[in-house]
Amino acid sequence: MPNLTTPDIATTNIEMTAVPDLIETEQRIGLRSIDPTAVFAVVGAAFGAMAFVWLLFTQFTAAGTNIGMFVVWYLVFITMIWVIGREQYDPVRARDLVARVVFWSAGLIIVVPMIAIATYTIAKGVTALTPNFFFQDQSRVGPLSPARVGGASQAIVGTLEQVAIAAIISVPLGILVAIYLNEVGGRLARVVRTIVDAMSAIPSIVAGLFIFASFILAFGGQLSGFAAGLALAVLMLPTVTRTTEVVLRLVPGGLREAGLALGATEWSTTRHVVLPTARSGIVTAVILGVARVIGETAPLLLTTLGAVSMNWSPFEGKQSALPLYVYRLFQLPQEVAIQRAWTGALVLLILVFVLFVTARIIGGRGPGHISRFRRARLAREGLA
């Protein structure tokens, strides 16, 4: 390949440990094993840096913000590790040790936001999480009612209906497109794949603008849950398509060929071999699509404005939705409103989490996995 940048091992100056003088002194580099002296060095450096920072910030100067202290501590910590590494081993291994510590810190930092967001949302939201949150709406809630009065049932119903509408539109379409890309193919497939990629990058607010411009302004539809569902469908389609396509690609070609070799037509091979094999993956694709849109707020601002009382019909009149409920209440000045918003956010976070874990568990099964339920049915039919 012309634009390949693979390094040429022979000419690249790879970081190497010093060549040992004598064969007997050769020390092996443990790639996975943990060297106790190195651990000692790291722990020691951590404490040493802490002591240094304490001296610097409290004894020598009076300054000190928490974060500044932490940054200085980390820099001193890394320097100390490097110095210790140089003293104990050699410069190359010192650099290796520093790199190891830096990458471990990066890995730790990635974990932090998820934990921080989850714990903060739980702490803030759990106080007003009562059963009536799911069964009452906001129509009887005054500005002075305590946070545990009333609920978000109108928003939950709205979200369920809107996401269902989005799924009804985009799931069949997405699966069909994925089948087209992977099973049928053709000259247009490449273009379609590129466009689906591009679609996954559409800002969610633009999807809302599009539905407002088309469904509401051009075709005279009203601001409603249905319009919101349409906007969500635009956002859900690329996720469903791409995930399904990836799953279909995992179906072994041998199965298809076996089907065709037995004289099955293309359609019946897809229907009876490919799709059943990829079933769990397709379910995962659908769940991931739902998780993608369930918390979308921006398109709802333009398509259904939200409501305080229950509106069962997605086709008539404005409808609330959980993200909208949270967004609106969070901007009110009352403390109780903000508390209700956090409860809504907590419910949303739990929904996303449950959907995500379900998708992973189902998706974790290999292609062709037969559930216990299905095995029982097959046994009844005398097939297994």
Next chain:
Amino acid sequence: MQVIDPSIALEGTTPIEEERVRPVTRRTGADRAFRLTTFGAGTLTLVLMGVIGLFLLVRSWSAISAAGLSFFTTSAWQPDGGAFGIAAVLLGTFLIAFVALGFAVPLAAGGALFITDYAPSKIKTPLVWLVDLLAAVPSLIYGLWGRAYLQPKIIPISEWISTHLGFIPFLKAKPGAGFAASTFIAGVVVALMVLPICTAVMREVFSQAPAGEKEGALALGGTRWGVVRDVVLPFGRGGMVGASMLGLGRALGETIAVTLIISPTFDITRLTHPLETGGNSIASLIALRFSESSSFGISALMAAGLALFVITLLVNAVASLVVSRSRSGASTEI
């Protein structure tokens, strides 16, 4: 927020097009219907994409024709007063995105390398899950958390930077200016939101680094850092650029989190001081102004939306191209 499937970014790229032997078959009616239906579905997505652009263009036409080229140079947004343009909001959008990338890209690269080359195999899978889960958290929750929890934590840092690094002109805050609701805080929150997509794509690219060369480097006595520096990083350079651009595309379109955090300003000098209170973005402009706009105001917002649509499409197209190029040598062997 996006659920990440790294292949979304990497697709359109399968380097080896399998040449399937197509047996001559007589297709039944069901087959022809099947082909036609799926083909129709494929075409429908193409049409949908075109229609999105078309509708935005049609609806924004009255605003675009009224404003002309001044749409790109005016910074105020008073459609009914006659003066409106995206100069300020476009600048604000890119500033937030650049702050976000400044934090997200190094962290994503470090995290991705940690997952591929440093993490013990036991925690690898949970980490990948966690990154995907982070991508599934709705942008709304990032916004709430950013405003309620992160903002009070960042304000002292902003103050510290402004006093101690104030010799860099754009970091110096005006005396008396606040530090809340700034471009910087919005950028940090958006950084957390684009972190998962960047990490996922980079991890995908790094994990494709040829095992033979890595083992070769180790066999020559290289340390793990040596392998990362001389094999994995050069191999993944293109992928890192592509991942950053994908992150840029996401950061530019981020709506609700930014809307919740910034206090909108159209003043260019305030915008160019990211630590000070006040920021703006196209998406949050639309979200904030939409419900109170006249029909001409909505047309102007449509024009802003069209600009955002075109920009994100361009950024994403270039990113996909870069990522796909970088993978073209994936099958090197020793």
